[in-house]
Amino acid sequence: MSYAEIFLIAIGLAMDAFAVSICKGLSLKKMSYKGAVICGVYFGIFQVLMPLIGYLLTSSFRNAIEDYDHWVAFILLAVIGLSMIRESGKEEKQNSDFGFMAMVPLAIATSIDALAIGISFAVLKVSLPLPLTLIGIVSFILSFIGVRIGNAFGARYKKSAEIIGGIILIGIGVKILLEHLGVF
16 A cells, blocks of 8 residues: 555544544633644544554454444434534633543544455455554544634634534534445
């Protein structure tokens, strides 16, 4: 597998995390570099862990995971998106948005598809250190940038931004579900 292919895989895996990071930035009144770093760390770590787990799983688990991974991602993103819409306009503490209980479900939901990449790496006998490092770095950087981009728009239009962010999360969940059901 070439460096270019690995880089494109890293970018592709990071796109959902990037979109969710934009949503996280939308809800901030003031830019939080700490929040941006936290987003980057959570998404970067989970984007590395999931391919590693996929790599380590036996092929007998592959079919079981492929049968429901899209449903798990859809449900997590839909619940989080609906909650974001429901909570729009309510005052909340900036730091609570980036807490463990808020970030782990998002990190899992945006990295479930990376399990399949890990299985592909195992089948292709790809050496893991370079791809996993690149996936983690790209996910961190794009997530950090996503929070900044989201914040640039969210500070002025908080309520609308949170509603849009919730719709985006639900849309990502629907996209994952439809792709795995063969609609796209």
